[in-house]
Amino acid sequence: SSLGSWELLEKYQKDKHGTNWLTKQYFEMMQKAAADPSVNFQVHCIDLFAAEGSTEPQPTRHSVRASLMSWWRVGASRSASEGERRPVAGEIGFSIGKVYTSLSGWTGERTAEALGTVQLVLLGRWLQQRGYVFWSL
Structure with a gap:
């Protein structure tokens, strides 16, 4: 859920910085x-998941979920719940029209897999495939 995405961000920001500027309000x-359908505005909550118990190779065992958009699945088992x-x-x-703005992000533990970078690369590809013309980081 989008609220679940915000809660993950909230925990990361408070643990790392003591506060989260992107308040719940x-x-x-x-x-x-x-x-509001009369407003050309959409919120996007992007989450990268590791599929537990996957037998697939490390680089391809992640799925990405985009709340309020659609599901991305990147190498995750179709049966993974x-x-x-x-x-x-x-x-x-x-996003407003075809312009996407990243507000705030989070990552779990730092690993050699650079999962925060993976999430950004996948998001960039997703935006490109859907015709976004500008991405403000």
């Missing part, structure tokens, strides 16, 4: 704006 305000996947990186952003 601000996040909820963005969701309300996105729910929500409970079997562990969130490892993500971000919250928004």
